[in-house]
Amino acid sequence: MSDLFDYKKEMSELRFTEIQKKALAEAAASAARTPAKRRRPVFRTALIAAAMAAVLVVGSSAAGILPNPTEVFAPLFGGAVAQTEVIDKIGRPIGASDTDNGITITAEAIMGDQYNAVIVYTLTRDDGERFLPEGKGLDETYLMMGGYGGASWVKGGAHGGSWFVDEDPEDNQIQLVETASSNVAMTKGTANASFEDLQYWNAETEQAELLYPGKWKLRFEVDYEDCSVRLGGGETFSQDGLNFTIDEITLSPIAVRVVYTADSAVVWSDAPSGREAPENAPRRQRYLENIEILLTKTDGTVIDLGGSGGRVSPDYKADVSHCTKGQVFDEIIPLEEMESIRVGGVTYEIPHN
Template identity: 40%
Template sequence: MNRYQDTMDRLRFTPEQKEDMVDRLMASEVATPRRVLPIRRLAAAGVAAALVLSLGAAGATGALGEVGAAFSAIFGSSAQTEVIDKIGYPVGASDTDHGITVTADAIVGDTYSYAVVYTIQREDGTALVSDDVLARAANPETEALPLAFQSHDTTPRGYKGGSHARTWFFDADPADNAIQFVELRTQDTPIQPGELTVQLRDLELYNEDYTACTTLAEGSWTLKFQLDFEDSSRVLPCGQTFRLDGAEAELNTITLSPLSIQVDYTVHGAGDPSLDWIEPLSLSLTYTDGTTLDLSHAGGSSAYGEDGVNCQKSMIFDQILSLDEVASITVGDVVIPVTQ
């Protein structure tokens, strides 16, 4: 049996609110559960205007500079422009139903992970959400718009594995009538080039205490576009052993990219199958200047096999990295250099 986990530690909701949101999302798709996390930064003034202009030019010119603008609200306005333009591309796929258009603006990806930014807006130019709803996103206790899709299915063609994701809504520019939706997804097997189908249904609004939803806008939207990244991932040398909660664990592979990290390891003699072997694993990144980035809150998956518990701990970073600035990865007490 596969178990999927994604940390909830950084959510700024009460435990009851978190549980309610997770239950709703888990019920919509058992095979690939997903949980909503708040955006941790808002776009700087003017980002949305740059996004609209740049995405309009993308289809005609094929230029990639607009990818950084599309993701500036996710990875920060100082995102590694050259790096993000290399690993991503504008999309432009859209679908309209009940007078509402959903457009996939841009995508970035690597071996196991990808991130997509969508824009949602009414065709008649009226605002999709009220000022009161926008004000709720400004509350530091929530940070994200209190919205959810009633159902959300993301399916790469022919994919049989599992995945875990973070999704949330935000407003890049309160002066326009559009809002944005972002999905950060990690698979447990490598992404294969090909068509991705995204199916969305009914936009819903959470009440003030996040215990229930009402329908904000009915609709069914299906978008299809290609997964075809220039993969800049590095596979680090592994095979080292370490102790994890009293059991012996072995590192199988570590895949590092400017977008994400995935650590594959096996816990031998794990014993009780109900134990969690994802959260206890300490994981960090050390930069060449000596500073560190704690990644222990990453989510992942585990599956019981003949050799023990096979685990994958992974996450998409808060910022796009330049791998030239990464010195090493530490898993448990094992330090793995990143060769420059």
């Protein structure tokens, strides 16, 4: 099967909640009324769709002194000593860039595990002038990258998200943070990324307007260390009338991934393009959304990851559904700061060796 066929197959298996679909449909109209957040803005859901919608991209370019991954990631994902030690271990510099119409986009650095990665890009106005419209920050300027393809080097089913960060609204730079997740290993490969026409939402005209026209294409090598731990293998639990078998849990300082099998093949009802049949929502909840994932830290903090994204792939011949759910964390969590993870009522202690 071709990569394109596999990609379309993966896309057909994705399922969205009504809230997610509403956010996707209304993102542009309501963006100007919603303040951006530093790591997880309200409209990250809309950007996730953009990242998933374009997996096949092209590109090239590069240059100069390689950035320090710790300096790139620490302001965004935590700068405590333990967190920077993680970045030093798994972060890799990139330094690939491309310039068009006075704007340079640089892929600064990447970090990840076997199934997840985070890339930080810097967008620079080369004349040194303020990057965002005068008097406005990201809170008032909802940015949109037209033709955004993100970085692609994964051959399996991929999804991800992205959001903008602006530490200093008065300078000539902003950052774009991209996350990517896959059902196949992604620690090595040649990545291509393409960007086109940076736009913003004009609250006065209620329309998207062009901020910086251009086309930017990057190409770089991906090669980083996987420091994740693997748990699970055959444990079972039951809920909502289904029996589940936990196949594998992959946990790293940046992400979690849970793979499990349900003992019944879900049957999705057809619906018009862009809409969901009403009867699919409770089915999706049974197989995906209702599956508990609770991460407990050594300080007693419990992080609820049950709302992680995922996919359900029915196997009608075997009458089972293969399910995957997980997410990239908002911050780096060193493994030694994790005590246990609970999936569907089954608790696993996290090794610290």
